[in-house]
Amino acid sequence: MTEDPFVAHRGLLFTVAYEMLGSAAEAEDVVQETWIRWDGIGADARGEVRDPRAFLVRMVTRKALDRLRAIARRREDYVGEWLPEPLLTAPDVAEDVELAESVSFAMLTVLETLTPVERAVFVLREVFDVPYADIAEAVDKSAAAVRQIGHRAREHVASRRPRMDVQRSEQQQVVERFLAAVTDGDLQGLLDALAPDVVLVADGGGIAQATLKPVLGAKKVANLLRTFHKFGANARIVPVTLNGSPGARIVDVVDGYDTAISFVVADGRVSRIYAVRNPAKLGGIDTEAMLRR
DSSP states (O other), X not given: OOOOXXXXXXXXHHHHHHHHHSOHHHHHHHHHHHHHHHHHTOHHHHHTOSOHHHHHHHHHHHHXXXXXXXXXXXXXXXXXXXXXXXXXXXXXXXXXXXXXXXXXXXXXXXXXXXXXXXXXXXXXXXXXXXXXXXXXXXXXXXXXXXXXXXXXXXXXXXXXXXXXXXXXXXXXXXXXXXXXXXXXXOHHHHXXXXXXXXXXXXXXXXXXXXXXXXXXXXXXXXXXXXXXGGGGGGOEEEEEEETTEEXXXXXXXXXXXXXXXXXXXXXXXXXXXEEEOOGGGOGGXXXXXXXXX
């Protein structure tokens, strides 16, 4: 029996929705809505679809666009910094360098600065290599307009994305050195592991305690992180792979909230730290996400 195209491409559809929304929960809702729409057109009509993959990607893109526009105001009113939902990812995601970079926190936070249509065009073209004609149909624009939007989005992303040209082995070593310093409360070790202009962004969502604004500079970040050592037996660091890169999960912190941490490494040091503490965003770190291109 032939596998239903929706089932065959479900990982791809989730990945498209997640990259557009930055939320695993919202992406799952969009994928479910797409399934209901796909199932509702009937077996005969589905059988006449010439390219089910392209058809389903267009469907999920439209629904993700609608969702993104609907939640824009909600994110404007968000308490503190808004960060994407972290995902526990399998080793095969890290092996696909382009996919890993596209779902990284560094990229997703930059994508948040695009308009919904710019984000859709960028994701579909740059990550999934969807033809301009198909993108135009998905976003209800002309192919010429989509090319212009794509050019503008690429320039925008290129000017804002952190440099990420580092081998995974080096990234792993730097993160391990950093985590060891945090665990030991080693101030000098932290300063050695952090870039002088490091930035720490935390997301507590107004629920868990977190800095409301980014913390800038190695000394300020090191002093903030050093407090972890005081938690002692009440907290432990678990290395995990988040969004295709080495990350960490801090479990059973004193206030009862877990933390998922993602990193950007450059020139042998940690240059950015993203810490998600909002419990509503931590459901995706218990089960490996199925991400596909």
